[in-house]
Amino acid sequence: MAKQLKKIIDTSTEAKIKEAAKKLFTQKGFNAVKTREIATEAGINLALLNYYFRSKQKLFDIIMAENLISFRKGMSDVLNNEKGDIYKKIEKLAIYYIDTLKENPNLALFVINAIHDNQHDIFNSTEDSLHQSRKHFAKQFLKEIQDGKMAPIHPVHLMSNIIGLIVMPFLAKPMMLKRLHVSEKEFTQIMDERKKLIPIWIKAMLK
Numbered sequence: 148m149a150k151q152l153k154k155i156i157d158t159s160t161e162a163k164i165k166e167a168a169k170k171l172f173t174q175k176g177f178n179a180v181k182t183r184e185i186a187t188e189a190g191i192n193l194a195l196l197n198y199y200f201r202s203k204q205k206l207f208d209i210i211m212a213e214n215l216i217s218f219r220k221g222m223s224d225v226l227n228n229e230k231g232d233i234y235k236k237i238e239k240l241a242i243y244y245i246d247t248l249k250e251n252p253n254l255a256l257f258v259i260n261a262i263h264d265n266q267h268d269i270f271n272s273t274e275d276s277l278h279q280s281r282k283h284f285a286k287q288f289l290k291e292i293q294d295g296k297m298a299p300i301h302p303v304h305l306m307s308n309i310i311g312l313i314v315m316p317f318l319a320k321p322m323m324l325k326r327l328h329v330s331e332k333e334f335t336q337i338m339d340e341r342k343k344l345i346p347i348w349i350k351a352m353l354k
Contacts, residue, residue: 160189160191160195160199161199163189163190163191164185164186164189164191164196164199164200164206165206165209165210165213166189167185167186167188167189168180168185168188168189168203168206168207168210169210170188171184171185171188172207172210172253173250173251173252173253176252176253177203177207177253180203181203182196182197182202182203185203185206207253207257208257211251211253211254211257214251214254215254215257215258218247218251218254219277221243221247222240222243222244222277222280223277223279223280225239225240225243226240226280226281226283226284227279227280227283233287233288233291233297233353234346234350236284237309237345237346237349237350238342238346240309240313241309241312241313241341241342241345241346242342244310244313244314245313245338245339245341245342248313248314248317248338249335249338252317252320255314255317255318256318259318281306284302285302288302288305289302297353297354298352298353298354300352300353305349305353308349308352309345309349312341312345312348312349313341313345316334316337316338316341317338320334
């Protein structure tokens, strides 16, 4: 009974810490957040936070890895939809990608850093299902080309353009805010506009 109670407390405390950290990372960015702030937000002392998550970086990595798993699962669901045509899937991908990155603005940079650091274990848990989803989408796309409905473009070009149009603004956000004098509110509005514009741009490319 005592062990079960301790497990419940441990799980609850970990969840509070991760929720507090996610909120602060999203609001302020990784560099601006102090571990003491996370502890205060979670309603615990700093020593307890350090006991559960040895460092801010470790906590950040865990949160981002969990977000990545959820994101890739959602992406697989969109690509695997048997009923959706190519354009409908592109539209759903744009909406799903942008909404996810709005909620998790650190995710794009985290993924890029993980790739550069060869942290392939972060991706392993969902790679098989996502790989099959990409194959299914590519097969569907190539069928459209064979039927003469789309321009003969390699599927890698298609996915690179979709991902680039979606992800690049989030990576360039600090520059846009500082150099182009775009406010946070304007940035959000622009990203919401891109949910509609990206499918239009991709469709024009495929015709």
